[in-house]
Amino acid sequence: MVAMVFVLLNIGLCNGGKTSPYVRKLYASDDLPKDTFPSPPGFNAPEQVHITQGDYDGRGVIISWVTPVMKHPDVVSYWAAGAEGKHKHKHTVHSVITTYKYYNYNSGYIHHATIKGLEVSDRFSSLRKTSPYVRKLYASDDLPKDTFPSPPGFNAPEQVHITQGDYDGRGVIISWVTPVMKHPDVVSYWAAGAEGKHKHKHTVHSVITTYKYYNYNSGYIHHATIKGLEYDTKYFYEIGKGNSARQFHFTTPPKIGPDVPYTFGVIGDLGQTFDSYETLKHYMANPKAQAMLFVGDLSYADDHPNHDNERWDEWGRFVEKSTAYQPWIWAAGNHELDFAPKIEENVPFKPYLHRYHTPYQESQSTSPLWYSIRRASAHIIVLSSYSAFAIYTPQYTWLKKELSKVNRAETPWLIVLLHSPWYNSNSYHYMEGEAMRVTFEPWFVQHKVDLVFAGHVHSYERSERISNVKYNITNGLSTPVKDPSAPVYITIGDGGNIEGLASGFVDPQPNYSAYREASFGHAILEIKNSTHAHYTWHRNEDNEAVAADSVWLFNRHTYPKEEHN
Structure with a gap:
């Protein structure tokens, strides 16, 4: 009877295990020859x-x-990293020595x-990593100007792009350029399922602008804002007329809510080189992302003589295959300034502000360069690294008010986009974001910002959760410390621009830096619910959709646990 019970218990505990179906290649497991690994050179080494x-x-x-x-x-002899130079912290210890004899062996x-x-790394993860990946070096030349020609048809609309058009995701701004004439200036749109007779077809007129830059005259730049759309609905839209008409589509986000899943792509410093082309191709091959967080530096037209604004047109045609179908949330970088007094161009951001509109007034901002939106379960704040941000300035005043409005019960994920990174262990643009960090970082910690995305440095880096809010000019406390209320800072200025990669990482790698690599690529942020998000970074050279860097992120407001790399 006891044996019977024992057998039954064994059966109950088993519950279906697994024998691996993997079939190993059969070959002789011989020992390597004795001389495979010779002794190192040198007497008694x-x-x-x-x-x-x-x-x-x-x-x-x-x-x-x-x-x-x-x-x-x-x-x-041993010493801590950083003391190699003069070895003033060099220590020594003697060994205990033993020998043995075994049969005829001594x-x-x-x-x-x-x-x-x-010393132990008790403040930061000991898993910080500088990637050993060595990228093939080749020229990051811009693509030829005729790589992306204008679409066929007279005055056909081109450079089509969309962005969110209101505060909560029920609006969209549709923008395009007509090269010859203002008209047609109408967008027709309808919900999927109403295509047949277009009985639910709606129309909206665009606002039209033009600009002149040095010896360049822009086409007619259209911006049409649609509001009151249904959540989580696919819409078709059409611009142009007759043989020049073009049709696209987009999908609105789900209704605002704390556990609404949503996926963002992240790219910065894209440009229009062969590497840029690879970045966008890899991003579009990843079907997950529903909207793009773009952290600045679009066309790099200013890297050409007289800020060749034809490069702005070329860039708009290049990215259209993505920007016409999903909203790109824009932040401005230094390459959007186009401030060039030598050629009498004294208005900062002129081409960018004419071409790329943002819904800044929906968040009571006074400038299209800083604003915020809510999308699904995320509250996204966009800042301008190249506009005034000191106390009493419009950007400072607006951000202080906007942070106080964030409702983490509705949008638990608080994400900030800016261009110049606050934490950067690359010698390229080192500490350029320091003034803005000192100004705003205490607020970010106070309000428990989850993520800060930046560009500017042409490489990739992800930080630990760190802060340096105790620093001031007199106390000398200048070392970042682990802070569970602080954001993760991600630099993703690796889109593929003409200036190439920034490989000059400082050595040794700082404790606050979790992963860094000088490669071009893009990132994916998958918000799963109110507590968890999965973040991955993908380098261009990987043909498959694998992640070179990945981490599970825990929401700072709803689930402030420590993450593990």
Whole structure:
């Protein structure tokens, strides 16, 4: 009876395990030849070096090695990273030496040296990483101007792009250029399912603008705002007339709510090079993203003589295959300034502000360069790194008020877009964002911002959750510290621009830096619910949709637990 019960319990515990179906290739498992790994060069050179933990809590290490001929030297020298220069912090420890005889074998001199009392990385993850990936270096030349020609048909609309057109996601701004004539200036739109007779077809007229820059005259730039759309609905829209008419579509986001899943793409510093083309191609091959968070530096027209504004047209045609179908949320970078007194162009942001509209008035902003929107479960704040932000300025005043309005019960994910990064371990543009950081970082910690995306530095880097809010010019407290209320800072200025990659990371890697790599790519932010989001970064050179960097993010307001890389 006891045996019977025992057998039944075994059956109950089993519940269907798994035998792997993997079939291993069968080949002889012979030992490698003895001379495969020869002793290192040099008389009595230490070999067979290995380490293991040397104490109970991780502040010790046992270093072991063998000297084949003589006992000595029996000393280990060691020092902390950063003290290599003069070795003024160099320490030494002697080994314990043993030998043994086994049958007709006599061992060399086996050393074991124990070091204790080492510093531990108790403030940050010990998993920080500088990627060893070596990218093939080739010229990041701009694509030829005729790579993306105007669409066929007289005065056909081109450079079509959309962005959110209101505060909560029921509006869209549709923008395009007609090269010859103002008209037609109408957008027709309808919900999916009403295509047949277009009985629910609606129309809206555009606002039209033009500008002149040096010896360039723009086409007619149209911006049409549609509001009152249904949530989570696919819409078709048509612009142009007759043989020149063009049709596109977009999908509105779900209704605002704390557990609404939504996926954003993230790109910065895109430009229009062969690398830029690869970045956009890789992004569009990833079907997950529903909207784009773009952190500035669009066309890089200002890198050409006299800020060649034809490059703005070329860029608009280049990105149209994405921007016409999903909203790109715009932040302005330094390459949008186009401030060039030498050619008598003294109005900052002139081409950008004519071409790319934002719904800034919906969030009571006084400038299209800083604004906010709510989309699904996210509250997104866009800041301008190249506009005044000190105390009493319009941007400062607006941000202070906007942060107080954020309702984490409705939009738990608080995300900030800006251009010049606040934390950057690359020598390129090092500390250029420091003034804005000192001004706004205490607010970001106070309001528990989840993520800050920046560009400007032409590489990729993700930080730990850190802050430096105790710093002021007199106390000298200038070291970032781990802060569970602080954002993760992500620099993603690696879109593919003509200026190339920034590979000059400082060494050693700072503790606040979790992952960094000098490669072009894009990112995907998948918000799952009010507590969890999954973030991945994808380099262009990976042909498959694999993530070179990934992390689960926990919401700072609803689930402020510590994340693990």
